[in-house]
Amino acid sequence: MVWLIPICALALGIMLGSILSFQIPLWMAKYLSIAVLAALDSVLGGVRGIYEDNFNGVVLLTGFVSNALLAALLAFLGDQLSVDLYMAAVFVFGIRIFNNLATIRHYIVSALLKRHNMHATIGEEHSLERTNTIQDAINSTLENDIKH
Amino acid sequence: MKKKIHGWQIYLAVTFILLGLLISTQIQTQNRLDSDLASQSASDLTIMVKNLTDRRLLLTEELAEAEYNLELYQEEYLDDSLLLEKMNNDIARLELINGTIPAKGPGIVITVSGHLLASDLAVLVNEFWAAGAEAVAINDVRITPYSGFDYIGTSTATYLTCGGEVLTEPIILQAVGNSATLERSIVMPGGIADNLEVYQVYLDIQHTDDLHLPAVPSQPQLQYGKVPEKTE
Incomplete structure (x- = not known):
C-alpha cells in the first residue's frame, strides 16, 4: 500500500493539530479556511501529479505553502479593498479541487480496471471528460460573470 | 516483493502532515467562531x-x-x-x-437635729413624694411602697424604725429629684420645717448633684395580692 504513509501522515497531522491546538485570532478564521482550501488543492494536484508521472516534491511543497499563504493574503487584501476576493478564491479552488478529484478518481478506477485485465479505452474517455469538465467550469464562470 | 519507499511518498507525507495541521486548526477555530457571539x-x-x-x-x-x-x-x-x-x-x-436597685442623681440631703416622731418622718417623706421625689432614703434605708414608720422600744430607750430597720440619730433624709422643688416643699411658710421648729427640731438642707441611694435588701413576698387578668 503506497498510500499508507501519506494517509498516516494526514492522521498524524490532524492529531498534532488537535494536541497543539494553535490559538488563531478569530478574525483570521476566514483566511485560514481559504488557506486550507488552497492547501487541499495543492495536495490533490500533487496526488494527480503522481498518477500523471510529473510529480515534483519541491514544487508540491513550495506550491502548498505559497498557495495557502497567497490565497489567505489575497482574501485579506480583498477584504481591505472591499472586493470579495474570498468568494473568487472559494470558487476557483473549489473548481480545481473537484477537477483534481475527478481526475484522480479516473486514474484510480482505470488502475483498478487494469488490474482486473479489463482493457478499455478509459484513458481516452478520461481525457475527453476532463476537457469537458474544464469547459463546463469555464462556461459556468462565464455565465456567472454575465449574470452579475 | 521488497517494500520500497518512494521519494514522492516522503514529500506527500510532509505535505499531508501540514494539511492535517491546517485542517485541524481550522476546525478548532471554526468551533470557537461558532461559539463566538459576533x-x-x-x-x-x-x-x-x-x-x-x-x-x-x-x-x-x-x-x-x-x-x-x-x-x-x-x-x-x-x-x-x-x-x-x-x-x-x-x-x-x-x-x-x-427600690430594688440603687438610685443615683441630684437631690437634697436633710440632716435632722432634734427628736422626730414617726409621724414627722411620714409627713417629711410625704412632702418629698408630693414634690416629685423619685427615690427617698432615710439613714440609708430606702423608702418603698411598703415602708412604714414605727417605734421600737428597749428597756432604756425608744428608737424610730423604718421598714423594720432601726434609725439612729442623727436622722438623715435623702431624696432624689428636683432639689429646688424639694427644698421649697419643706421650707414653705407654714410647712413642715416651720412646724418642726416649734418642737426644737431643726432641718439642715443641702443640695447635691450626686446622691447615691441603696437598694432594699429584699422584696416582700406577696401573699394576698394577685395580678388581675387583663381584659382587652
Whole structure:
C-alpha cells in the first residue's frame, strides 16, 4: 500500500493539530479556511501529479505553502479593498479541487480496471471528460460573470 | 516483493502532515467562531437576547423579593430589639421606683437635729413624694411602697424604725429629684420645717448633684395580692 504513509501522515497531522491546538485570532478564521482550501488543492494536484508521472516534491511543497499563504493574503487584501476576493478564491479552488478529484478518481478506477485485465479505452474517455469538465467550469464562470 | 519507499511518498507525507495541521486548526477555530457571539445569526442572537432578558427579569423579580424579605426581617429584628430595649427600660424604671436597685442623681440631703416622731418622718417623706421625689432614703434605708414608720422600744430607750430597720440619730433624709422643688416643699411658710421648729427640731438642707441611694435588701413576698387578668 503506497498510500499508507501519506494517509498516516494526514492522521498524524490532524492529531498534532488537535494536541497543539494553535490559538488563531478569530478574525483570521476566514483566511485560514481559504488557506486550507488552497492547501487541499495543492495536495490533490500533487496526488494527480503522481498518477500523471510529473510529480515534483519541491514544487508540491513550495506550491502548498505559497498557495495557502497567497490565497489567505489575497482574501485579506480583498477584504481591505472591499472586493470579495474570498468568494473568487472559494470558487476557483473549489473548481480545481473537484477537477483534481475527478481526475484522480479516473486514474484510480482505470488502475483498478487494469488490474482486473479489463482493457478499455478509459484513458481516452478520461481525457475527453476532463476537457469537458474544464469547459463546463469555464462556461459556468462565464455565465456567472454575465449574470452579475 | 521488497517494500520500497518512494521519494514522492516522503514529500506527500510532509505535505499531508501540514494539511492535517491546517485542517485541524481550522476546525478548532471554526468551533470557537461558532461559539463566538459576533458570528451568530441575527435570529439566533434575538432568541438569545430574549432568553437572557427573560432570565434577567426573573432574577430581578427574585432580587426584589429577596430584598423585600430582608427588609421585613430587619424590621422584625429591629422591632424585637426595640421592644426588648423598651422593656428593659421599663423594668429598670420600675426597679428604681420599687427600690430594688440603687438610685443615683441630684437631690437634697436633710440632716435632722432634734427628736422626730414617726409621724414627722411620714409627713417629711410625704412632702418629698408630693414634690416629685423619685427615690427617698432615710439613714440609708430606702423608702418603698411598703415602708412604714414605727417605734421600737428597749428597756432604756425608744428608737424610730423604718421598714423594720432601726434609725439612729442623727436622722438623715435623702431624696432624689428636683432639689429646688424639694427644698421649697419643706421650707414653705407654714410647712413642715416651720412646724418642726416649734418642737426644737431643726432641718439642715443641702443640695447635691450626686446622691447615691441603696437598694432594699429584699422584696416582700406577696401573699394576698394577685395580678388581675387583663381584659382587652
